[in-house]
Amino acid sequence: MSPFLDVKDLKIHFPTDDGLVKSVDGVTFSLERGKTLGIVGESGSGKSVTSLGILGLHKGRGANISGEIWLDGEELVGASQEHVRGLRGKKMAMIFQDPLSAMHPFYTVGDQIIEAYRIHNKVSKAVAKKHAIDMLGRVGIPEPGRRVDSYPHEFSGGMRQRAMIAMALSCDPELLIADEPTTALDVTVQAQILDLMRDLQREFDSALIIITHDLGVVAELSDDILVMYGGKCIEFGSADDIFYRPEHPYTWGLLGSMPRLDREPTERLLPIKGSPPSLINVPPGCAFHPRCPYAERTGDKARTEAPALAETEGGHLVRCHMAPAERRALWENEIKPVLETP
């Protein structure tokens, strides 16, 4: 039996006046019901575009999309826009980053949930409103009967994100994509929202994709983690693989950038030098090589040959020229000790 969500070699390219922007350039992963996938990467790594591509929302700027997206046995890349629209909001839903800008400022929270519900359910407004109040209650908004008539700007940040979640869940979606769901929130509220999402996922038994630049967030929730760089997947594995046996130098950098309670938040143990690559002029060879401290180890290969995504063991995939043994040795001997220094 094929997985619930199966993405194969997904490519999303945007033609622009300056050249072809390869936002997503060959991403492959799969996800089962009730499981959580974390997609991690810097801004511009293609993680958000990947999620929009799944929902069919990449359109508009003349994007070229190729590859396959299978959702519950249906292929979406080749499906009609109208068909995909029918799935959006119902079968798959999305929670956006900044709920203040993601919710329409001129409509009440209730109206927006009602609208989402009624697109896919032929019910009266009154019934839909009852449902909206119910949903607001379930995401932990106090006095939902009163708050349903409030406008987004009348909510606090955390409450808005809860409302956003309520809206996304209103049609009981089987796939939920959360794009930086907690970035705009302060730390205590972040934790609450993450708890809520975990609880709701269990309750609804949906597949969840969490997109973030913050490994800390995925650490809490994810079963599997996909690390993206320059539009490509550079490492994929279980949460354990990524946190305890990471093999890609970029992932090491990300781990090193994670703020930890026992350190000063400004302290970065293994800073990643340089800036993310241009998606138009992707560096030849390994896209990461200009920033990679170990690029020299593979000689010219780093600059001339693009590494392939290769399995090291039990579903753990890495895109790196270095040999698996070499990577593991580096991790054990050089990286891990630094990261674990109290």
Next chain:
Amino acid sequence: MLLFVVSIATFAIFFLVPRLAGMSADDLASRYVGKAANAQVIHDTAIRLGFNDPVIVQYGRFVKGIFVGVDRNYGPGVEHCPAPCLGYSYVSQNPVLPDILNRLPITLSMALGAAVVWVIFGVATGVVSALRRGSFFDRLSMGIALAGVSLPIFFTGIVSLAIFRDQLGLVGDVADWVPFSEDPLTWANNLILPWVTLAFLYAAGYARLTRAGMLETMSEDYIRTARAKGLAERAVVLKHGLRATLTPVLTMFGLDLGLLLGGAVLTESTFSLPGIGKYAVDAISNNDLPQVMGVTLIAAAFIILANLIVDMLYAVVDPRVRLA
């Protein structure tokens, strides 16, 4: 307050400028007598119009008229012009306020009719242009919009009259003002050219504003949210996109309409419509202070009123500015 300032400014311009040029009260009065009037007649006229009094006294009389009313000798008797009285024309001796109010339906018919046309066409064009940015339609309509904004109304007006009335005979004699209540069909037929011409000028601005607004709005996060809900594109554009774009359009609309109600000077002159704008032109060319004062105050009042209504509508349209 604004009305007060406007009235003082008008008064000052009327009296101080001629005074600086060295005109005496009699010189002023000589504008309001028949041709070849003798010195005695001119002098009597100066006294009748009160030009010998200090300007401040004359202004006081004007203000008094507004709050208390004035009495006027019309010959066989004296009549009371009740407050708010804007006085009597120096030239025609007609009372000012009834004259203006009389013309209000004409200006209203023209301005509101044109407003309907330009809002519908302007906004629709702007939306379509924004959604098909860079398309042939977009370029064409924005080109026409540019022409609309740049071409003066006395040009488009005369040209449209020549084509649609004189060559094609499609519309009636515009100057034949017929009230709506008398004959709605003729009313509309006679007004359609001024509407379209005026709308051409304004629709252009609205199309550009709407287009720019839509381009901005359609890239907002909440539009993506609406799409993510599975909402049909049409509803996304109209319910979510346009709704947010309408706020600046509404502001502009209020100001434009207020200005227009104060008199569409060029349009009314071009089409010989005896509305408030035509009245203003005649008043100024006749140096008729009471008429100028009256029409200025009414125009200012319309602008204030329009602003007030816009502010109120703002709260209706945008919940964020609603008072708690």
Next chain:
Amino acid sequence: MKIRSTASAVAATAALALLASACGGGGGGSKSSTGGGDAAPASQYNAAVTQVVNPSTKTGGTLRMGMPGDFDSVDPGDQYYGYAWNFSRFYTRALTMFKPVPGEEGLQLVGDLAEDLGKPSDGGKTWTYKLREGIKFEDGTPVTSKDVKYAVARSLDKDILPSGPTYFNDWLDLGGYTGPYKMKGKLDDFKAVETPDDRTVVFHLKKAYGGFDYFAMLPQTAPVPEAKDTGSKYKEHPVSTGPYMFKSHELTKRIELVKNPNWDPATDPNRKQLNDSIEVLLGQNEDDLDQRLLSGKIDVKVNSTGVAANARKKVLTDDKVKQYADSALIDRTWFTNINGDVKPFDNIHCRKAVLYAADRSAIQGAYGGPDAGGDVALSLMPPKMTGYQKIDPYGVEANPTGNVEKAKEELAACGQPNGFSTTISFRNERAAEKQTAEALQQSLGRVGIKLDLKGYPQGDYFKLYAGKPDFAKKNNLGLMVYGWGADYPEGFGFFQQIVDSRVIRPAGNTNLGVKDPKIDELIDQAAAETDATKRGAIWAQVDKQVMDSAFILPYVWAHGLFYRPPTLKNVFVSQNWGMYEFLTLSTQ
């Protein structure tokens, strides 16, 4: 309205077919669909100057008149413009009137409300009129001599009725009477006008005036019933004695006249009642009004100079349009005053040098050429006026571009053989006057007279600038561009305001500096002369004296260019009004 729109639908179809070629000759295109094709008689340019065009006695229809501005007033006691006087005879009858016929006969006065012209007595100081029998107001009340007396009395009060002429104020022996508004209930104190019986009106003047019948022609003598007089509001509904009466008057917008049931044609040999109604649209955009006139949507334009510049071009260049136009002399001369207060114009030879040197045909061009502007003037008096005699003391007919030789002789006689410098003023808003000043600058330059051009705003030209002798002298305004139209086509109505030195006042002058005792004397003589022929001869002498004293350089006898749509009936140019006679116009 219905018929009109069907017709325009037909025209639309025709026009659509023509559209490709229609841009250039728009007027021609629409004309062929309205009249040119059928039995309408082909017309000729200037046909209506001398004869009645499209004579018809058919009744019915509406006469549609359009006006660029508004009347000064439609109250007969409060109007001064020729077109207003022309128009008011639809609903008022003054004591006398000009005969509504084409040609010179139209300058003739005949009795209107009065049976005949006035009978002078006391050497022209007393004038007696006998009213016709059976004339009624629109409500059926008979008109009596008291109504005439009251009308004249009220017109004296310029506080209430400021616009009309002041002839009665100036000439009647008022004895302190100031009008019925200031002296309520004291009409009997108004001794200057007596009413010995219901049909007799007697006027008493301060001094003799032979041309009093012209005053009796003023609408100020048209009867006004005292009971219906509403002073400055009377214009809302003047009570009619003519064939038409007011149905409505939307002030400054439109006037509608309908048939007056109490008008009896038996009492009125000069008027007919052919139209069912008369509509006047006021305050029209002039260019658009002309356009509608040319396309026949408006029957006649109400103003004194005919079609405006834009339409003039079309009329004069398109023969299909031109055949329906008339270029008619109006009682107006364009001229420049030569200011004797400014040196060296105190010397008559220097003034004469200007009269010789000026290029009048260049100025004729500035005013629009012979058709739209007018004829080159040989003297000041417009040639269609009663009493005009042709004189050409400066040989203009032979040398319309000027006589440099003679000019130099005069300069030498003046002691300025090499010329001199002075300033010429004109009204800024008037392009023709500016071009005139430029033409003079050039032609006078040929003999060494250098001109500085100085424009002033037209609204205050007379009150503050050229019409204010102090200012003119101080600013060296040696030449002042000007022009004047007659109140009525007789010498007094033309000359008195512009050449009588005794009307000169500190500011707001109409006489910009003609000071010649001989002229003043001749004016007094003419005024007192009761014999019309002799009077005319004196006015001709005035004209000659004005030319001899050389205070005025006349150059153009103005023409108006008028258009009559082919559908307009009974059209002719009145020599008196210098425009179409309104009274006879009809559309059927």
